[in-house]
Amino acid sequence: MYRMPVAVTVLAVSATTVLAVKLISVKDEIEIGRQAQQQVKADVPELREASVRSYVTGIGRALTTRAAGPKYPYSFSVANYQEINAFALPGGPVWINRGVIESAATEAQLAGVLAHEIAHIAQRHAADQITKSLVANGLIGLLGAVLGNDGRGSRAAQIGAQVLAGGYMLKFSRDDEREADTVGARIMRRAGWDPRGMIEFMEVLRRQQGRDPGSVSVFLSTHPAPAERAARLRTELKSMSGGRRDTPQFQTVRARVKRLPPAPRMGGR
Template identity: 35%
Template sequence: MTFYLRRITGLFFCFVIMINIYGLPPAEAGIISTNQEISIGAKVAEQLEKKHGLVDDAALQERITRIGTKLVAVSDRKDLKYSFKVLNSNDVNALAAPGGFVYIFKGLVDYMPSDEELAGVIGHELGHIVRRHSVKQIEKSLTVSVLFGVAFGDRGPVLQNLAQNAIMAGYSRKDEREADQQGFKHTYLAGYNPYSMLITMNKLDDLPDKGTYGLFSSHPEPESRVKLVQKYMKDAKITPQVITDGKKAEVVDNTWKLPAFTVSLDGYKPLYRAYFTAGALYLAAADPGFRSNRFSVTHTETGAIIYYKDQKIATLSHQDATARGQTLSELTSEFMSKLNEWPAKRQKVAG
């Protein structure tokens, strides 16, 4: 017993000395090949699908795949055959397994029904795969395991457990911030609402009960993460901007602004409604033939929807009008008047 104890202690100190002198091999050293990464991810994917099952909705599965494919097309990693699927679970969650396997839980689709919100989530999860976050965690564990495994024998089962644990353990703050940055980049370059990441992050933070893995495996410092995404948007010169005092939210572009959003609609707070509108206007302004006479209004039983061509800009309700002491017709006219002013004012500032 004493002999083995001395042997273990000696090897441990040798290992510590090696770490101090040489450090752990970086993840870029490629301990895990792309094929191995895919194999590990495939096993995780198999377990997830066995546990939860897939939502039996071909249209929804196709929609998620379509969103994911658009994001992959602008990503920095196209060497994988990606898979995007919806798990039949009411959890509000999503996760990415190594090798290109991205899963959205049905509960999250119900909570974030728009393509823009889902693109923000998928773009973030794709970021983890692009930056190989789970793989790097596994490689760090393998570095230790291989050294001790060589000394003590069969390491196969140990390595497999370490791999599974690393995948489900979550990410560091640095990893999460990198995935946020990638998520913004993916949605922005793919042509989705550039405010998608802000809507996604804020809505997740609104949830009273958060899980312990996937999106919530590490959800640190939400305020600072939001500020970083806002910085990415500023660097990308995204306008109009949104300002809020916590109760009302306004879409502004220098001295120009729309009537403030002050009430919630269809589960969206004033801030989120302003984000949707600001982002939609940004996309509208990207139209080479952008001009004011392409804004239009469609009236519905519950309110009015303003479009730029086929791009929805804002939905206005009777509650919006009442909160401002106006009729819906008056509020809609005010919105349209402001929107008709915007192209000229925007061009004047740019000039």
């Protein structure tokens, strides 16, 4: 049984408590993310093609050098799944599905997906969501424990395990999603890509939703409607233009991925 990685990233919790401060330290966040990453690595088939991995990592690193916020140990992994999906774990790990590479038309579109996930991490959205989730689930005691000085690693591991095993999924708020678009676009521009690539990929999502809803259902269950996101970003980026749109490397990597045996579907359907 395949357990959705979104169970890790997205907290479907309607916590009424809105906390003004992030009660989870950067260190705890990184440790929780490390634990979650181990679980995801055990559950998700990873695309092992060295050239694809190093290409995606290269784009990711170029973006993270332009991200503000704590110096997280960012990493980039490609899941061998055909659906379009991407998610960020607390404190650094970013995943995209192979389906993202295959459905993006240009490097700027791929960079847009990565930049959005990097922005979630850089803005520490997971710290908010984990805190809210622990409060909502009456696990605030664990939080107190994590803030104690002793056994920090093992407490973080305990929270990571709770976040995973509880099945309550890390779902970012709409405000967080909007912020990830805005901040992600800024990161793209600073790193030299045309941020309009992000809008174009939202159009890809919208078209795909009409053509094959199942291929984007997981992604769309955790993100606002693509048309709405695109309209908002278009207004925001109105005065912004220029930047790298595509490279021969992207087209080479995409062609290579398309020649591989078809990727399995998430959930093994």
